[in-house]
Amino acid sequence: MAPEKDILARFGARVRTLRTEAGLSQEGLAAECGLDRTYISGIERGRRNLSLRNIAVIAAALGVTMSELLDGVD
Numbered sequence: 001m002a003p004e005k006d007i008l009a010r011f012g013a014r015v016r017t018l019r020t021e022a023g024l025s026q027e028g029l030a031a032e033c034g035l036d037r038t039y040i041s042g043i044e045r046g047r048r049n050l051s052l053r054n055i056a057v058i059a060a061a062l063g064v065t066m067s068e069l070l071d072g073v074d
Helices: 003-021 026-033 037-044 052-062 066-070
Strands: none
């Protein structure tokens, strides 16, 4: 797997873990973020290379810091 793809997959897995721990569906997280559910799905599947702004929005919606969201991704 290419390094870029690998980090996207790890980040997506981290988002999925935190989302399920928060008791949110993809639809619920998308609503909290103001993003489309298919965008959240793409992130979780490692298919989206999202912006720093969207990382901050997702962290806030999950009630974690950006550092916590990125913990273990590297």
